[in-house]
Amino acid sequence: MxxxxxxxxxxxxxLLLAELLHRQGIDSVVLxxxxxxxxxxxxxxxxxxxxxxxxxxxxxLGARMDAxxxxxxxxxxxxxxxxxxxxxxxxxxxxxxxxYGQSQIQEDLFAxxxxxxxxxxxxxDAVQPHDVAGEQPWVSFRHRGEDFRLDCDFIAxxxxxxxxSRQAIPATLRREFEKAYPFGWLGILSRTPPxxxxxxxxxxxxxxxGSQRSPMLSRWYIQVPLAxxxxxxxxxxxxxxxxxxxxxxxxxxxxxxxxxxKSIAPLRxxxxxxxxxxHLFLCGDAAHIVPPTGAKGINLAVSDVFYLQRALxxxxxxxxxxxxxxxxxxALRRVWSSERTSWYLTKLLHRFPGDSDFDxxxxxxxxxxxxxxxxxxxxxxxxxxxxxxxxx
Ligand code: FAS
Ligand code: PHB
Numbered sequence: 001m002x003x004x005x006x007x008x009x010x011x012x013x014x015l016l017l018a019e020l021l022h023r024q025g026i027d028s029v030v031l032x033x034x035x036x037x038x039x040x041x042x043x044x045x046x047x048x049x050x051x052x053x054x055x056x057x058x059x060x061l062g063a064r065m066d067a068x069x070x071x072x073x074x075x076x077x078x079x080x081x082x083x084x085x086x087x088x089x090x091x092x093x094x095x096x097x098x099x100y101g102q103s104q105i106q107e108d109l110f111a112x113x114x115x116x117x118x119x120x121x122x123x124x125d126a127v128q129p130h131d132v133a134g135e136q137p138w139v140s141f142r143h144r145g146e147d148f149r150l151d152c153d154f155i156a157x158x159x160x161x162x163x164x165s166r167q168a169i170p171a172t173l174r175r176e177f178e179k180a181y182p183f184g185w186l187g188i189l190s191r192t193p194p195x196x197x198x199x200x201x202x203x204x205x206x207x208x209x210g211s212q213r214s215p216m217l218s219r220w221y222i223q224v225p226l227a228x229x230x231x232x233x234x235x236x237x238x239x240x241x242x243x244x245x246x247x248x249x250x251x252x253x254x255x256x257x258x259x260x261x262k263s264i265a266p267l268r269x270x271x272x273x274x275x276x277x278x279h280l281f282l283c284g285d286a287a288h289i290v291p292p293t294g295a296k297g298i299n300l301a302v303s304d305v306f307y308l309q310r311a312l313x314x315x316x317x318x319x320x321x322x323x324x325x326x327x328x329x330x331a332l333r334r335v336w337s338s339e340r341t342s343w344y345l346t347k348l349l350h351r352f353p354g355d356s357d358f359d360x361x362x363x364x365x366x367x368x369x370x371x372x373x374x375x376x377x378x379x380x381x382x383x384x385x386x387x388x389x390x391x392x
Contacts, residue, residue, distance in 0.1 A: 274332075
């Protein structure tokens with residue numbers, strides 16, 4: 001087999017890259033490890049930055065998002081059981097957020113691929129990049145019991161944190177930065193109405209978050225110890241703990257119901273540099289992970305893909321490798337901005353093991369300051385809304 005760009009991974013990064021490359025007349029083949037159903041069923045991100053919404057609309061992928069998604073001017077933060085303020089990104093920056101689930105984005109991306117009879121091979125085994133720094137990169141894989149070789153000009157590693165692509169960059173050339181957090185997020189999905197605003201909670205008992213997927217599908221999270229498992233948390237126990245962390249008048253608004261999905265995700269900050277080695281480019285979780293406190297994960301995957309498709313389009317159109325050579329540094333500037341914002345919000349909103357009442361009061365004082373200062377709120381809004389894409 002031969003193509004221009006071999007894409008390893010059919011998550012949001014891989015499928016979106018294939019779509020954007022196609023619109024630039026560039027051929028690709030996507031090699032995905034799991035089945036389409038498995039990829040779509042994963043419950044993950046739910047909040048899209050303005051830049052992500054703009055990229056999806058420009059790629060002709062915005063119709064269902066605009067019909068089913070929910071637009072928000074910002075997010076609400078509550079603490080100490082009483083206070084609250086709204087990070088109004090629209091007031092400060094003219095930007096809005098879209099609440100639209102990653103599962104729905106995956107469905108839209110697969111549908112777009114089907115419409116153009118794209119080469120998206122699912123249930124591929126033993127996918128392995130080769131000669132990424134040589135003159136003839138290629139990818140080997142097994143599909144339906146047969147071994148294949150895919151020759152290509154470039155390889156895009158869009159295979160997530162546990163994929164193979166990052167390892168294709170020699171350890172001697174790779175630098176990894178990591179911060180593991182001593183807690184996880186227990187998340188549930190329930191067919192109940194969400195709160196009006198996406199709401200983050202700082203509480204001495206721990207962090208909580210109320211979000212949404214549709215007017216009758218809400219997404220809730222609470223901070224839990226890393227040792228906890230889903231079996232430790234019945235629905236009743238979850239709803240009682242969630243209500244205990246929200247201010248009482250908000251807790252009264254929470255409509256409880258059966259969980260239709262329940263999972264615990266550990267929190268981690270991680271960045272691998274560089275994001276390019278020879279003909280190999282890393283996009284999305286293959287290169288970086290953020291704690292979901294800043295709702296940045298999928299949005300960073302989209303910004304990497306936006307920069308990479310722009311660089312590859314310039315190369316094929318004019319032979320210039322300037323944007324390709326700048327890809328890693330350009331993508332990493334936005335990655336580190338989101339890493340820092342996500343780390344800051346995680347420190348501000350969670351109760352860390354070993355924190356004292358002094359630490360709790362200091363967090364509440366910082367939240368009081370954010371509430372009282374329009375300058376501080378504008379700064380947080382600017383970081384939260386996501387940095388604009390850099391011009392070519
Ligand atoms: P993905 O991991 O989504 O996709 C990688 C794809 O590559 C997968 O389909 C995988 O099957 C495939 N793959 C892996 N190894 C392969 C191989 N060897 N060969 C071929 N294919 C291979 N982000 C938020 O913004 N908000 C959230 O609330 C949020 N919650 C999350 C909850 C969980 C449990 C997890 C794990 C992540 C969450 N994220 C969240 C982050 C998430 O949305 C990612 O940022 C997003 O999926 C990144 O997309 P990709 O880079 O495409 O990686
Ligand atoms: C979600 O809707 O799943 C969500 C919202 C905000 C976050 C993380 C997750 O910070």
